[in-house]
Amino acid sequence: MSAVRRAGVLGHPIGHSLSPVLHRAAYDALGLDWEYGAYDVPAGGLAAFLGGLDAAWAGLSLTMPLKVEAVPLMHYVESMAKLVGAVNTVLIQDIGGVRQLTGANTDVWGIQEAFREAGVESARSGMILGGGATATSAMAALGALGVEALLVAVRARGRAGGLVRAASRMGLRPRLVGFDEVPLLAEGVDVVVSTVPADAGAEVAGTLTLVRAGAALLDAVYDPLVTPLGGAWARLGGTRIGGERMLLHQAAEQVRLMTGRSAPIGVMDAALRGMLNR
Secondary structure (H helix, E strand, O other): OOOOEEEEEEEOOOOOOOHHHHHHHHHHHHOOOEEEEEEEOOOOOHHHHHHOOOOOEEEEEEOOOOOOOOHHHOOEEOHHHHHHOOOOEEEEEEEOOEEEEEEEOOHHHHHHHHHHHOOOOOOOEEEEEOOOHHHHHHHHHHHHOOOOEEEEEOOOHHHOHHHHHHHHHHOOOOEEEOHHHHHHHHHHOOEEEEOOOHHHHHHHHOOOOOOOOOOEEEEOOOOOOOOHHHHHHHHOOOEEEOHHHHHHHHHHHHHHHHHOOOOOHHHHHHHHHHHHHO
């Protein structure tokens, strides 16, 4: 009998994560004797956690605040993760008896697929709320959709240095704006990705009066399932895409990378919907 493989999601806080639901459903469908847990690891604690892993570990999912912290701890960083400067997936491999950590980024894929699922194949103009690691992934995803005119709304421009450097690597020139400008600019964009917490999005929602008809908003937050910003966007005639769709697609890509097998996305989707319905 082969040894049980292990994987898990790391971050802080981590109690709300739905990643275990998705990954466990995939393992069951694939007939894999794998375990997947949730581990509370605060900023600065990733190196110690990685140092304690044994040969049973196959991979890790990373959420905030560990995505940027992980980059210099990897032996190899895949091209997309290097481009955006953020790792949300760690592949743990034994190569010639030596453990190697490979950092990847499936957030970009998850965002792209969530838009495609909603019928958005391309866009010319876009906006991102927030300037952190998920925002840089959103920038890469919007660039892949064809967005050239890009606005990035941040509270403090001095904290957007990582995003600006990533934009330079991507050949993009986003215009930084303040949160107070979002309601004035929302009508002019085709797609929006919000990467900020629900309460921050609520501030924008409270002053939002007009959006372009059918313009798509992907809210990376999925707790609550419908945020104040997402609800306001839909009421004004826009298309709301829940953060759980991004979560599903990025998790499916993680399963593929970790197991080497195609993810049973239909099964994962059913498990996700079942949990959300409860």
